[in-house]
Amino acid sequence: MTGLVLKLGPKERVLVNGAVIENGDRRSRLSILTPNANILRLRDAIRPDEVNTPVRRVCYVAQLILSGDASEDEGAIQLLRGIEQLSQALCDPDSRAILTEATEAVTSGDFYRALKRLRTLLPREERLLATAPRLS
Numbered sequence: 001m002t003g004l005v006l007k008l009g010p011k012e013r014v015l016v017n018g019a020v021i022e023n024g025d026r027r028s029r030l031s032i033l034t035p036n037a038n039i040l041r042l043r044d045a046i047r048p049d050e051v052n053t054p055v056r057r058v059c060y061v062a063q064l065i066l067s068g069d070a071s072e073d074e075g076a077i078q079l080l081r082g083i084e085q086l087s088q089a090l091c092d093p094d095s096r097a098i099l100t101e102a103t104e105a106v107t108s109g110d111f112y113r114a115l116k117r118l119r120t121l122l123p124r125e126e127r128l129l130a131t132a133p134r135l136s
Contacts, residue, residue, distance in 0.1 A: 003032050003034075004031070005032075007027070007028075007029050008028050012042075012043065013041075014040065014041050015038075015039070015042060015045075015067055018038070039112055044119070045063060054085065056125075058079060058086060059115060061078045061079050061082060062079055062106075062111050062114050062118060066112060072111070076107075076111075083106070083118075087099045090124070094124075098117050098118070098121055102117040
């Protein structure tokens, strides 16, 4: 059996192709067999008021595509532009590799994988912003 396997905790919610699904009272495991299904764990979702940094903005665009709130065509263009802008600021080899993987995911239409890769940049961005000098 291939596909995505979701392991859900009690009462955990997940968005599958625009439909919110809530798990029951016990841990469970779901196999998503449909290729290219749009999946988003709601516990991982970025809320609109949390979109306050460059990486979060790009992740949010991917999230909008997965939730069905943005078209794949227009969203892909915005994602690629955002990734390009991030690549101008994040020049270390690890970040570049992540951004390259995210770009490949977007160009192949795998927005879940793109979001997953981009989310790995959030802790790095947080550290960079915490050490950046403040402008008065």
